[in-house]
Amino acid sequence: MRVNFTVNGRPQEADDVWEGESLLYVLRERLGLPGSKNACEQGECGSCTVRLDGVPVCSCLVAAGQVEGREVVTVEGLADYAKQRSCGHQAPEGHDSHTGEGTELSPVQQAFIDAGAVQCGFCTPGLLVAADEMLERNPNPSDADIREALSGNLCRCTGYEKIMDAVRLAAARQGEAV
Amino acid sequence: MDFLRPASWEEALAAKAEHPTAVPIAGGTDVMVEINFDHRRPEYLLDLNRVGDLTEWEVGEDTVRLGASVPYTRIMEDLRGELPGLALASHTVASPQIRNRGGVGGNLGTASPAGDAHPALLAAGAEVEVESVRGSRLIPIDAFYTGVKRNALAADELIRAVHIKKADGPQQFSKVGTRNAMVIAVCAFGLALHPETRTVRTGIGSAAPTPVRAKTAEEFLNAALEEGGFWDNGKIITPSVAKQFADLCAAACNPIDDVRGTASYRRHAVGIMARRTLTWTWESYRGTAATTEGAA
Ligand SMILES: Cc1cc2nc3c(=O)[nH]c(=O)nc-3n(C[C@H](O)[C@H](O)[C@H](O)COP(=O)(O)OP(=O)(O)OC[C@H]3O[C@@H](n4cnc5c(N)ncnc54)[C@H](O)[C@@H]3O)c2cc1C
Ligand code: FES
Numbered sequence A: 001m002r003v004n005f006t007v008n009g010r011p012q013e014a015d016d017v018w019e020g021e022s023l024l025y026v027l028r029e030r031l032g033l034p035g036s037k038n039a040c041e042q043g044e045c046g047s048c049t050v051r052l053d054g055v056p057v058c059s060c061l062v063a064a065g066q067v068e069g070r071e072v073v074t075v076e077g078l079a080d081y082a083k084q085r086s087c088g089h090q091a092p093e094g095h096d097s098h099t100g101e102g103t104e105l106s107p108v109q110q111a112f113i114d115a116g117a118v119q120c121g122f123c124t125p126g127l128l129v130a131a132d133e134m135l136e137r138n139p140n141p142s143d144a145d146i147r148e149a150l151s152g153n154l155c156r157c158t159g160y161e162k163i164m165d166a167v168r169l170a171a172a173r174q175g176e177a178v
Numbered sequence B: 001m002d003f004l005r006p007a008s009w010e011e012a013l014a015a016k017a018e019h020p021t022a023v024p025i026a027g028g029t030d031v032m033v034e035i036n037f038d039h040r041r042p043e044y045l046l047d048l049n050r051v052g053d054l055t056e057w058e059v060g061e062d063t064v065r066l067g068a069s070v071p072y073t074r075i076m077e078d079l080r081g082e083l084p085g086l087a088l089a090s091h092t093v094a095s096p097q098i099r100n101r102g103g104v105g106g107n108l109g110t111a112s113p114a115g116d117a118h119p120a121l122l123a124a125g126a127e128v129e130v131e132s133v134r135g136s137r138l139i140p141i142d143a144f145y146t147g148v149k150r151n152a153l154a155a156d157e158l159i160r161a162v163h164i165k166k167a168d169g170p171q172q173f174s175k176v177g178t179r180n181a182m183v184i185a186v187c188a189f190g191l192a193l194h195p196e197t198r199t200v201r202t203g204i205g206s207a208a209p210t211p212v213r214a215k216t217a218e219e220f221l222n223a224a225l226e227e228g229g230f231w232d233n234g235k236i237i238t239p240s241v242a243k244q245f246a247d248l249c250a251a252a253c254n255p256i257d258d259v260r261g262t263a264s265y266r267r268h269a270v271g272i273m274a275r276r277t278l279t280w281t282w283e284s285y286r287g288t289a290a291t292t293e294g295a296a
C-alpha cells in the first residue's frame, strides 16, 4: 500500500508498504531517516520516539497506515522544529529540514553534548525528542518532572545522571533566552 | 494483509460486519507488539484512529461516557475528579509514550488479567457500550471478562465507549511491580467507596484468570460498616474488620506462579493492598465526607 504523510515539514510518499509495517520501519528503511532507533520493537525502550501530530509516541507501535495524512517529527527535524517554535516562523532557506543536514543543533541537542549525556548514543534520539517535548510543555521542570517525562526511555550507558544534567541545562538556557 | 481505514463509526461497524476476523487497531500498543514479533498475522487490520468519536468523552449526571480510544494521558489529566481510581490506574500504565496512544478500549479488547484499567472499572462500577450493525448493547463490567484474554464481544462488535460511574466518594488504586514505570502488574487492587449507596466495591488485577471483584469481602465490609454505623459516625474502621476484609480479598484470588511472582506472594500482596487502600480511602472519607479526589 502507499502511505502519504508529512515528515519534518516535508510531504512524503512511501510505496510498497506492507500493511503490518511500523512507522519506525517506514522512516528507517523506506525514507532514509535512520535517526529513530530500533532496539526492542515492543515499546519498552523509547529509542524510536517521534512526535505524531505533536504527541510523543513509540514509532515501532504505530502502524504505517495509521499515519496517512498526519505529521511526524523525527530527531532529524528536531533542530528546525525547535527553531520554528522559538522564532514563530518557517525555517530559513537552504537547510534540509528533512534529514537535518546543515542545520544548527537544537538547544536540547547542544545541552546533551555539553553535559556529556551521550555515550554510545543509541538512546539519544528518543531521549532528545521526549525531552524537547517536555520542555515545550513545561519550561521549568522539577527533577521529578524530568524523570517522569523520560521514564519511557532506557539508556544502558550513562546511568541517567548526565541526561538529567543535560535536560536541566537545556531548561536553564531556555529560561535565559526569554 | 489488508489495511481497512474507516473514516467514521458507521463505516467501522460496516467493515467489521463484512470482515469479522478483522483485528481493530487503536493505539496499537498491544496489536503492534504481536505483529512485530510475528505472534499474529491478521488478514485485516481495522484502523480506528480516523474515528474521531472514539477519542471524545461526555461527563453526564451520574456517569462518564468515555470513548474507547481516549488515551490514558487524557484520563490522567482531564478526568481526575470524576474518575479518580481510573486516573490513578492510568498513571501507572507503561510510559508517557504508551499512555499517549493506549486507552481503555484497547485494554478491554486485550482483556489481560494484568490490564490496569480493569480493577478501577470494577471498583467504580461500569458498563461497556458495544455496537455492531445489528445494534448496540451495554455489557456490565462484571460480565465482560469471560476468560484469560477473552471478553464478551461478538465477532462483529466493536467497543464504542465505557460508561463509568462518577466517583461519589474516595477511590484508590494500588499496583505491585519492580519499578515505578514500564511495569506490568505482579498484582493490582482497586477500591472505591460509594457513600451514596453505602457500599464498597473492589477490583483485583493479575491474581486470577480474569480481573475479578472480591464480592464476599465487599459483602462482609458493607455489613460491618452498616452495623457499626461507620458511614454516619465516621469512626476509624476497627482493625479486626480491616483484617477480615483483607483476608477475604486475598481469598478471592486464584493466582498462578509465573515469572513476575508466585501465587502465594500475589495472594499476600492483594491482602496488604486491600487493607491499605481501605485505610487510605476511609481516612479521606472521614476527613472530608464529600471529597471525590483520589490521593496520589
Ligand atoms: C511497553 C508496554 C508496556 C505496557 N504496560 C502496560 C501497563 O503497565 N498496564 C496495562 O494495563 N497495559 C500495559 N500495556 C498494554 C497496552 O498498552 C494496554 O493494554 C493498552 O490499553 C492497549 O490500548 P491500545 O489502544 O494501544 O490497544 P490496541 O493495541 O490498539 O488494541 C488492543 C486490543 O483491543 C482491540 N481493540 C482496540 N480497540 C477496540 C475497540 N474499540 N473495539 C473492539 N476491540 C478493540 C484490538 O483489536 C486488540 O485486540 C503495555 C504495552 C506496552 C507495549
Ligand atoms: S524500538 Fe520502539 S520502544 Fe524500543
Ligand code: FES
Pocket (backbone or CB within 6 Å): A117, A118, A119, A120, A121, A122, A123, A124, A154, A155, A156, A157, A158
Ligand atoms: S548512551 Fe548508550 S544507551 Fe544511552
